[in-house]
Amino acid sequence: MTEPAPPTGRLAPSPTGLLHLGHARSFLLAWWQVRAAGGRCLLRLEDLDRSRVRPGMAQACLRDLEWLGLDWDGPVVVQSEGLAHLRGALDALLAAGALYPCVCTRREIREAASAPHDEGGAAPYPGTCRDRFASLDQARAHSGGRAALRLRVAPGPVPFTDGVLGPQAMDVAAEVGDFPVAGPDGLVAYQLAVVVDDARSGIDTVLRADDLLGSTARQLLLQRALGLPSPRWFHVPLVCGPDGARLAKRADDLSLAALRAGGVDPREVVAWAARSAGLPCPEPLAAAELIGVFDLSALPAGPVSIDPAAWDRSPA
Numbered sequence: 389m390t391e392p393a394p395p396t397g398r399l400a401p402s403p404t405g406l407l408h409l410g411h412a413r414s415f416l417l418a419w420w421q422v423r424a425a426g427g428r429c430l431l432r433l434e435d436l437d438r439s440r441v442r443p444g445m446a447q448a449c450l451r452d453l454e455w456l457g458l459d460w461d462g463p464v465v466v467q468s469e470g471l472a473h474l475r476g477a478l479d480a481l482l483a484a485g486a487l488y489p490c491v492c493t494r495r496e497i498r499e500a501a502s503a504p505h506d507e508g509g510a511a512p513y514p515g516t517c518r519d520r521f522a523s524l525d526q527a528r529a530h531s532g533g534r535a536a537l538r539l540r541v542a543p544g545p546v547p548f549t550d551g552v553l554g555p556q557a558m559d560v561a562a563e564v565g566d567f568p569v570a571g572p573d574g575l576v577a578y579q580l581a582v583v584v585d586d587a588r589s590g591i592d593t594v595l596r597a598d599d600l601l602g603s604t605a606r607q608l609l610l611q612r613a614l615g616l617p618s619p620r621w622f623h624v625p626l627v628c629g630p631d632g633a634r635l636a637k638r639a640d641d642l643s644l645a646a647l648r649a650g651g652v653d654p655r656e657v658v659a660w661a662a663r664s665a666g667l668p669c670p671e672p673l674a675a676a677e678l679i680g681v682f683d684l685s686a687l688p689a690g691p692v693s694i695d696p697a698a699w700d701r702s703p704a
């Protein structure tokens with residue numbers, strides 16, 4: 389039997405705010421997973437959504453990841469520097485008749501530019517513009533120049549297997565509808581960008597927090613439409629605050645920068661993440677020291693709750 393090729397994974401932070409303990413846990417797990425299998429780990433800065441990117445955050449992300457003891461192979465991939473590839477994918481989808489122009493609901497289209505971590509409850513797009521315009525030019529003429537592009541989604545469930553959660557199926561047509569792959573300003577949406585850039589970098593293993601589980605079927609549909617391979621997906625439970633809500637980037641008191649400034653040893657963060665993932669780690673350790681004990685099957689199901697007081701190093 390031939391050994392499976394070592395995996396290629398990635399860390400894909402969006403430089404829209406400070407990284408916090410939740411990001412640290414997902415990134416450590418993603419890194420351990422590929423490093424434990426002798427694989428490569430790339431770093432991609434997902435900076436397409438200029439309205440949400442904040443100055444200095446790209447450098448802050450890199451500093452935080454290095455502080456955690458993570459490293460990556462090759463140069464940092466900056467998503468906004470690969471626009472020609474994204475444009476090429478849009479053109480291919482358009483030529484195949486997989487997309488149609490849409491001139492409605494600006495808000496929904498704007499929201500499509502970022503990874504939808506908390507889109508619960510949004511109504512599916514009703515298909516208002518499906519078969520409405522003969523061409524993109526016609527749609528633009530109708531709207532005064534701006535038209536988004538949506539993927540035609542066939543009805544029925546989209547099954548896939550998640551390496552943590554097992555068999556999944558999402559009926560994208562019923563739950564989301566035809567979804568935007570480019571906004572009215574031409575900005576390529578998160579869903580398409582992530583698919584194109586993962587394929588371009590040869591990413592075959594994606595481990596991320598399970599608030600992006602709902603995006604996976606959409607990404608799979610785009611991979612199929614573009615004739616791209618799908619990676620193996622692993623969605624890990626989120627880290628929540630004491631109120632049970634997911635940590636937001638605005639939870640700045642639990643940001644890695646604040647912990648560092650407060651005197652927290654990065655090895656304590658590593659040990660917390662390891663223990664929360666079911667790995668033996670009785671004392672603070674460097675990230676690299678846990679590669680040998682990494683075992684994703686030890687990961688407990690369910691969200692991880694964090695107690696901010698446990699990270700407060702200020703004198704009482």
Ligand code: GLU
Pocket residue numbers: 400401402434503582596600
């Ligand atoms: N950059 C995305 C985010 O920070 C994650 C992309 C992904 O893992 O698919 O939310």
